[in-house]
Amino acid sequence: DAALTAVRIMQMNPGRPMDYYLCALACQLEGSFHTGLYAMRENFRICGSSKKNLLMYGRLLLLATEAQEAAILFSECKNSLPNTAEVRYLHTAARILSGSDKECESVSEYAARFFQAEKGELRAFIGDYRQAARMLAEEIRQDPDDSSLRITFARVLFELEQYGEALSQLSLASGRYGYDGEVKDLLEEGLKMLRLQGPLEDLKTISHTPERYAELLHERAVSLKRYGVVRLAVNVCTTLTNIESDSPIVSRYQADAYHMLGDLEENEERYVQAIAVYDQLLQNDPDNPVFLAEKGLVLDNLRRFDEAEPVLLRALELDPSSGVAHSALCWCLSNLGRHEEAVVHGNQAVILMPYEWGAWNNRGLSRLGLRDFEGAVSDFRQAIRCQPGEVIARRNLCDALAALDDDDAHEEYEQIIVRFGKRAFPEEEEEMPAEPRVPGRPLKTPVGYMDGYW
Structure with missing residues (x-):
């Protein structure tokens, strides 16, 4: 009621001097954070800034998910704000939630002690990567559909030099076929560390024969599939199947590429294509035990x-x-x-x-x-x-x-x-949809973050 009354007063009395701080406080308690920000801006215009007003404004920015602006406020007004535990906490929260923490000085000991017991991401900020990995794994168990957790987990795994596991997490975070933004950058970093980076044309350049080119493509496809990097594995397999050659060595690699595509795309038609290639190979070499064994394996898949x-x-x-x-x-x-x-x-x-x-x-x-x-x-x-x-x-x-x-x-x-x-x-995913978020909690805020509703 106080927030609604404050809004009506401001709407009906534009420019009239009033206690905007109390209006903002009412809006904060009611959850009308953007209205509270408007009240504080009016307060700055009429009354100027003060430690009390700056602190209220910064708190409202965080509650309204304006972490970037909050980080700028706490950074530029550092000398105007008291050096208290509350201010240090809010400043640290703003830097973390805005993603600018890595560009700032180290997290204060007070904030680190507070954060590290709550979330794996915050434990990672202070360099305790092993514990961060354990905590993030537990958080993912509780919310396996949260892609941001998997991206953070991948970053921690990179620090622990577990690049294969990190790539698997990134593949889950980005979906089966879409890599962009931060996920793309992290994927490139991981692939580089595993020596799986680089254009496929480079493999062709260093190959003197189609057989060698097919072998190198096959090796990369197998590795990418192992690490769960689905889209890139599909691209390599597709490139391999498009090689034009009469060599039985190339054809065998192509047959296995179709087999892998069947696994990656969950598409039985790819298995059928693999069988067709094996049938062609067996026409010329009907008693080849390798071709027969691999054909039998694909028939099992079907x-x-x-x-x-x-x-x-x-x-x-x-x-x-x-x-x-x-x-x-x-x-x-x-x-x-x-x-x-x-x-x-x-x-x-x-x-x-x-x-x-x-x-x-x-x-x-x-x-x-x-x-x-x-x-x-x-x-x-x-x-x-x-x-x-x-x-x-x-x-x-x-x-x-x-x-x-x-x-x-x-x-x-x-x-x-x-x-x-x-x-x-x-099947279980269809039967057990994700539980809805608990209403009434401010998301993407320090409160929501620490309460587990991020």
Whole structure:
């Protein structure tokens, strides 16, 4: 009521001397922050500035999400304001919320003690990156859809030199296909550190043959896919598939590029394109066990298991030491319900490819089918050790732990949310929409920030 009355008085009495400070205070308490700013500007015009007025104006700027102007105010009026804990706190909050903190002097000890216990981002400002990473991971668990948290988390991971994890977080923050602004700059920094930066034309320049060019493109695509940089991985794969060459070496790389595109775009048509390339290769070399094994694996991706089985058996007949064929056949037989046979091939796969996550994951699936939950958990954990950035093995581990009624299932679920976001569980995301923000809290302000409603 006081705020409404103050507004009416100002509207009906333009230019009339009055206690604008009290009007602004009423607006602040009511939440009418922009009206309060108007009152304080009128107060400055009529009464001039004072410590009391400047402090009220700065507080209202922060509450009205005008952090940039607040930072300028506290910086330029530093000598006019008292050197109190409150002023130091508001000045620090303005610098942090405006993004200008890195250009200013270090955060005061008082503000640092206050902030560091609240948010990971603020802990990072004072250089405690490990604790900041832990705190940000917890914040992301609570709000996995907040892109700003993932960007901040990526910055902290860069400081810890965990560039691969940082790229994964940036990919989640920017969406699957859009990189711009701050995310783009951070991505370029991370790719540079991982030596994945540079135009694709440079790879062509240093390649003397189409085969070498295809090999370099394939290496980059695999790395980008591993780190979750989807759009760039798609671009590299597309460039690879557009190479014109009759070389079977190039064609094999192109087939795998289509396979990766199927994973990246979640598009079965890409798997079909990969099968077409393998069919062409097999026309000229029908008894090539490598082509047969890789074709069988793509058929598994298409869930055409009845077709995949004879192809993979033929590959093993030609080359009994093909780890890819054993692993793909393990997956195939598990889905056909023949889990005991699948485990036999899974055993061979992990012996032949002990560092390949898919071998352990597929054997884990066969053990899961046999209700050997402890064995499945062991295999899925080993798959994660081989490839920490692979979400499939982590989801399977959740299922196995849940079957054991193990409390670790919830912890692993939270790890997936932090690393991969809710898109790792698309069905659940549809069933469980994000909870709405609690109303009545000022967003993007010190109060909202510290209360957890940022």
